[in-house]
Amino acid sequence: MKEYVVGVDLGGTKILTAIADLEGNILARVRKDTEAQKGKDAVIQKIKDTIYEVVEKVDLDLSQVKGIGLGVPGPVNIKEGSIKHTPNLDLDNVNIVEELKDLGIAVFLENDANAAALGEKWFGAGKEAENMIYVTISTGIGGGIIINKEIFHGAGDAAGEIGHMTILPDSEIKCGCGNYGCWEAIASGTALSRMGREAVEAGEETLIGDLVTDSSEINGEVIAKAFEKDDKLAKEILDRLASYIGIGMANLINIFNPDTIVVGGGVSYSWSLIEDGVTSEINKRAMSSLTNNVEVVLAELGSDVGVLGAVATALSEVKLEI
Amino acid sequence: MKEYVVGVDLGGTKILTAIADLEGNILARVRKDTEAQKGKDAVIQKIKDTIYEVVEKVDLDLSQVKGIGLGVPGPVNIKEGSIKHTPNLDLDNVNIVEELKDLGIAVFLENDANAAALGEKWFGAGKEAENMIYVTISTGIGGGIIINKEIFHGAGDAAGEIGHMTILPDSEIKCGCGNYGCWEAIASGTALSRMGREAVEAGEETLIGDLVTDSSEINGEVIAKAFEKDDKLAKEILDRLASYIGIGMANLINIFNPDTIVVGGGVSYSWSLIEDGVTSEINKRAMSSLTNNVEVVLAELGSDVGVLGAVATALSEVKLEI
Numbered sequence: 001m002k003e004y005v006v007g008v009d010l011g012g013t014k015i016l017t018a019i020a021d022l023e024g025n026i027l028a029r030v031r032k033d034t035e036a037q038k039g040k041d042a043v044i045q046k047i048k049d050t051i052y053e054v055v056e057k058v059d060l061d062l063s064q065v066k067g068i069g070l071g072v073p074g075p076v077n078i079k080e081g082s083i084k085h086t087p088n089l090d091l092d093n094v095n096i097v098e099e100l101k102d103l104g105i106a107v108f109l110e111n112d113a114n115a116a117a118l119g120e121k122w123f124g125a126g127k128e129a130e131n132m133i134y135v136t137i138s139t140g141i142g143g144g145i146i147i148n149k150e151i152f153h154g155a156g157d158a159a160g161e162i163g164h165m166t167i168l169p170d171s172e173i174k175c176g177c178g179n180y181g182c183w184e185a186i187a188s189g190t191a192l193s194r195m196g197r198e199a200v201e202a203g204e205e206t207l208i209g210d211l212v213t214d215s216s217e218i219n220g221e222v223i224a225k226a227f228e229k230d231d232k233l234a235k236e237i238l239d240r241l242a243s244y245i246g247i248g249m250a251n252l253i254n255i256f257n258p259d260t261i262v263v264g265g266g267v268s269y270s271w272s273l274i275e276d277g278v279t280s281e282i283n284k285r286a287m288s289s290l291t292n293n294v295e296v297v298l299a300e301l302g303s304d305v306g307v308l309g310a311v312a313t314a315l316s317e318v319k320l321e322i
Numbered sequence: 323m324k325e326y327v328v329g330v331d332l333g334g335t336k337i338l339t340a341i342a343d344l345e346g347n348i349l350a351r352v353r354k355d356t357e358a359q360k361g362k363d364a365v366i367q368k369i370k371d372t373i374y375e376v377v378e379k380v381d382l383d384l385s386q387v388k389g390i391g392l393g394v395p396g397p398v399n400i401k402e403g404s405i406k407h408t409p410n411l412d413l414d415n416v417n418i419v420e421e422l423k424d425l426g427i428a429v430f431l432e433n434d435a436n437a438a439a440l441g442e443k444w445f446g447a448g449k450e451a452e453n454m455i456y457v458t459i460s461t462g463i464g465g466g467i468i469i470n471k472e473i474f475h476g477a478g479d480a481a482g483e484i485g486h487m488t489i490l491p492d493s494e495i496k497c498g499c500g501n502y503g504c505w506e507a508i509a510s511g512t513a514l515s516r517m518g519r520e521a522v523e524a525g526e527e528t529l530i531g532d533l534v535t536d537s538s539e540i541n542g543e544v545i546a547k548a549f550e551k552d553d554k555l556a557k558e559i560l561d562r563l564a565s566y567i568g569i570g571m572a573n574l575i576n577i578f579n580p581d582t583i584v585v586g587g588g589v590s591y592s593w594s595l596i597e598d599g600v601t602s603e604i605n606k607r608a609m610s611s612l613t614n615n616v617e618v619v620l621a622e623l624g625s626d627v628g629v630l631g632a633v634a635t636a637l638s639e640v641k642l643e644i
Contacts, residue, residue: 026489131476131477147579154579157576158609162576164576164607165573166489167488257479284500285486287486290478293477
């Protein structure tokens with residue numbers, strides 16, 4: 001009897017579930033609103049419903065599902081099978097693997113950044129990678145570390161907090177984590193918006209302010225638009241962002257000697273505006289024996305990365321080679 | 323017939339060789355001057371001589387040696403068995419494993435920082451560690467990364483260049499690697515001496531200058547002496563060093579979520595002067611969920627770390643549990 005895996009991408013607003021064969025071909029998908037406000041039990045039931053539905057959609061029996069990968073937005077305890085904390089879901093300290101036990105299928109838990117890394121490794125830009133860092137740059141900066149084709153979890157399943165590397169120790173820019181000068185505080189989408197906003201509010205000469213009705217609307221898209229209109233300050237801001245992104249990447253290259261860095265998240269849509277700056281900073285700061293052997297590539301899965309990452313989590317746990 | 327391993331610590335000035343049983347008990351040692359000026363062939367012959375001698379010393383036969391660990395001061399290509407570069411030896415691009423083939427014993431090559439990490443893991447401060455970073459702070463800063471009890475080599479056997487993390491991107495302090503503001507440039511023993519020298523040369527109020535006849539003699543020991551005499555500036559300099567060391571360690575903790583950081587090298591002798599500063603910087607900058615689960619401990623092997631590291635390299639390659 002042919003065997004399959006299911007991936008569940010549990011998000012604060014939606015649950016995306018897919019079923020795949022062991023070659024990694026996606027056969028069907030289901031999408032439901034999470035409705036987190038209905039509470040823990042309702043969310044758990046909804047996860048189960050998406051699994052039943054997706055299996056039914058392809059006329060299979062639940063017994064043919066060999067494993068379920070579950071990606072959650074927050075830190076997890078993999079050995080216990082529990083969620084430590086999720087910002088938008090009522091699932092803190094819930095043993096989700098235990099809660100899904102009545103499905104009778106092995107459930108493999110992973111945080112969403114690690115699942116995304118696995119997704120890019122199995123289905124996306126990292127297919128050939130053995131030692132890969134997945135860097136996702138959006139409102140924050142997250143990461144997943146793949147060593148010898150597997151996620152490196154660290155001693156307490158919390159490895160990969162690359163966004164909290166200190167890059168500017170003397171900076172006054174406070175990070176959400178409480179520290180100052182973290183990579184995420186100075187090189188994320190949020191940081192880009194902040195640089196634009198501060199320039200406009202300081203009255204610097206730029207088109208950025210003309211493109212919005214209020215400085216609170218300034219974001220990466222607006223700054224990119226100003227850049228396309230040859231705005232000098234927009235270029236300066238993007239160069240600074242590129243430089244900060246490059247410093248963090250150079251650090252990761254010097255530390256890990258990876259073969260591949262995959263860049264995902266919102267910043268990938270403006271990659272062409274910063275790629276040269278990032279590369280030049282990497283070449284300035286990472287050792288040439290290492291930069292010669294690493295490829296920095298864009299993520300390929302876009303908004304699919306969550307659910308494909310969950311599928312990849314299941315696939316890699318059942319230790320099958322596509 | 324009982325089996326053994328040999329470890330060879332090849333240094334620029336001396337070769338230290340030891341033989342151990344598979345439980346890791348050191349049975350005998352041999353030490354010879356490298357006499358690097360005599361050239362490649364003489365050095366290779368001398369390596370062999372130390373191996374013959376150490377085996378003879380315990381009345382064993384070469385055939386009882388199951389593996390030889392060889393630690394070299396510089397980057398290596400483990401798959402090929404070759405040395406990429408050594409600063410003080412005429413062995414660049416030499417396939418040392420091939421050169422030692424006539425011994426008829428498997429030779430396992432490792433760079434000295436990784437070998438030292440393995441030494442501390444098998445014989446020293448990291449015995450209980452599974453995910454450990456060995457940080458050696460002397461004239462430079464080097465490292466060895468242990469993941470799941472084994473050295474992580476990276477894609478090109480060059481992982482662990484932690485000393486070249488950029489910590490102060492805007493710094494004008496140039497590192498030997500060509501980059502500015504590397505961890506090694508600002509937080510090593512060399513950096514400590516430089517801070518002391520610069521303060522004295524700038525005419526700042528301090529005893530440091532009184533303890534030497536020329537400012538070029540200022541080093542960590544002198545600064546520590548001034549500190550013990552309640553010199554305020556010496557304390558400031560040591561605090562700055564501690565803070566820089568702590569920033570780099572916090573980054574490693576956030577990235578790796580290690581269970582143990584082992585601190586070796588010359589700085590370990592002044593550890594009591596900086597430990598509080600290092601710890602406080604780590605707590606400021608690393609995530610508390612991670613700092614709660616990591617132990618920062620001093621290396622235990624001292625000047626033995628090289629040869630014991632070479633023995634550990636052989637032991638861990640023959641995949642035996644002590």
